Amino acid sequence: MTTAAVPPKTTSGTQGVGALLREWRLRRRVSQLDLALRADSSARHISFVETGRARPSQEMVLRLAEHLDVPVRERNALLIAAGYAPGFPESPLDDxxxxxxxxxxxxxxxxxxxxxxxxxxxxxxxxxxxxxxxxxxxxxxxxxxxxxxxxxxxxxxxxxxxxxxxxxxxxxxxxxxxxxxxxxxxxxxxxxxxxxxxxxxxxxxxxxxxxxxxxxxxxxxxxxxxxxxxxxxxxxxxxxxxxxxxxxxxxxxxxxxxxxxxxxxxxxxxxxx
The missing domain is CATH 3.30.450 (Beta-Lactamase)
Incomplete structure (x- = not known):
């Protein structure tokens, strides 16, 4: 078995976590209210997060990512954009x-x-x-x-x-x-x-x-x-x-x-x- 090639990198650039979460919500065609209900939050809080008026906790970032079915690599990108350490390791196959x-x-x-x-x-x-x-x-x-x-x-x-x-x-x-x-x-x-x-x-x-x-x-x-x-x-x-x-x-x-x-x-x- 050979080791996987260099993994693809995300292109989130310098976008804040709010803008990235909004992108994922729009991709999944989910309203702020629907996302709030799924994540046990409020539409107002989701709006504040997306506009940068509120900083989500690490738990909230992961919860929103879960309900938006965000790929694991991109969940790390969301955490980094929110100011947290990546939550998922990236181990080479020969580890x-x-x-x-x-x-x-x-x-x-x-x-x-x-x-x-x-x-x-x-x-x-x-x-x-x-x-x-x-x-x-x-x-x-x-x-x-x-x-x-x-x-x-x-x-x-x-x-x-x-x-x-x-x-x-x-x-x-x-x-x-x-x-x-x-x-x-x-x-x-x-x-x-x-x-x-x-x-x-x-x-x-x-x-x-x-x-x-x-x-x-x-x-x-x-x-x-x-x-x-x-x-x-x-x-x-x-x-x-x-x-x-x-x-x-x-x-x-x-x-x-x-x-x-x-x-x-x-x-x-x-x-x-």
């Missing part, structure tokens, strides 16, 4: 305190074989992967496989998986929309830079305009990819940690690729016994 986490993730990834699975951080750098992922990337070479490995670059670059994804335009649209949703709530300059980079990649030769269709998984959009002379179909699922208390852990995501048809499952069992 001894992360031993149990790394072991657990490795067991999950290994247990999912022969089907592909990987763990990525907030900017889609791959921090762990199983043999199923290695099989998908078997024919890819060059700089794309140089550390730090980035799942979005590998998938969307014309020298990566893109030429082998039969419904590439659909899958590309899905991935870019996923990043856009993240950017709507995360002020991450590295994630923004990654989005601008991968969205500007040229299409692979031929454009790969084939639709998914063909009876594949009507309940979700599959990724239809060529491997070993076969056409395989996968449904992607993403899992995150419940109530994380560490910034690093809060930004990890486990992505698994579930075979969308019996043929894909059987081929992978043969391919990776």
């Amino acid at each position: 001894p305190s992360m031993d149990a986490l790394r072991t657990g993730m490795e067991r999950l990834l290994t247990g999912y074989e022969p089907f592909p699975a990987l763990v990525v951080d907030a900017t889609y750098h791959v921090v762990a992967a199983n043999r199923g992922i290695e099989a998908l990337l078997a024919d890819i070479g060059g700089d794309l496989l140089e550390p730090p490995l980035n799942a979005m670059r590998i998938t969307l670059h014309p020298a990566g998986l893109a030429p082998r994804i039969r419904n590439f335009l659909e899958w590309r649209e899905h991935l870019l929309a996923q990043m856009q949703r993240q950017l709507a709530v995360l002020r991450s300059a590295p994630l923004r830079a990654l989005y601008e980079e991968v969205s500007a990649y040229p299409l692979p030769e031929g454009g790969r305009e084939t639709a998914a269709g063909g009876g594949h998984a009507p309940y979700a959009l599959p990724m239809v990819v060529e491997l070993g002379g076969r056409t395989l179909s996968f449904i992607s699922t993403i899992a995150t940690f419940n109530t994380p208390m560490d910034v690093t852990v809060s930004e990890l995501a486990l992505e698994t690729f579930l075979p969308a048809d019996p043929e894909t499952a059987e081929f992978l069992r043969t391919w990776l016994p």
Whole structure:
């Protein structure tokens, strides 16, 4: 398992905690009254906090952040803006305190074989992967496989998986929309830079305009990819940690690729016994 890349930094600048809380409240489309009711406060106090007329306690900052579903990294930014120390540590994955986490993730990834699975951080750098992922990337070479490995670059670059994804335009649209949703709530300059980079990649030769269709998984959009002379179909699922208390852990995501048809499952069992 490799260590995650440098984590994304917030861009709160010199904004006060009141302005930042107001931004989060507006993003979540919550009124001052609704937020006050959720946080056992008053609309008047929320207004005073947002305008800088009142300084919230550390407990109040965390309570408001909880009810606004603010990401853990941004909760630290709110605390700092309010004049308090960060409340959540940010431990590197190779820290001894992360031993149990790394072991657990490795067991999950290994247990999912022969089907592909990987763990990525907030900017889609791959921090762990199983043999199923290695099989998908078997024919890819060059700089794309140089550390730090980035799942979005590998998938969307014309020298990566893109030429082998039969419904590439659909899958590309899905991935870019996923990043856009993240950017709507995360002020991450590295994630923004990654989005601008991968969205500007040229299409692979031929454009790969084939639709998914063909009876594949009507309940979700599959990724239809060529491997070993076969056409395989996968449904992607993403899992995150419940109530994380560490910034690093809060930004990890486990992505698994579930075979969308019996043929894909059987081929992978043969391919990776």
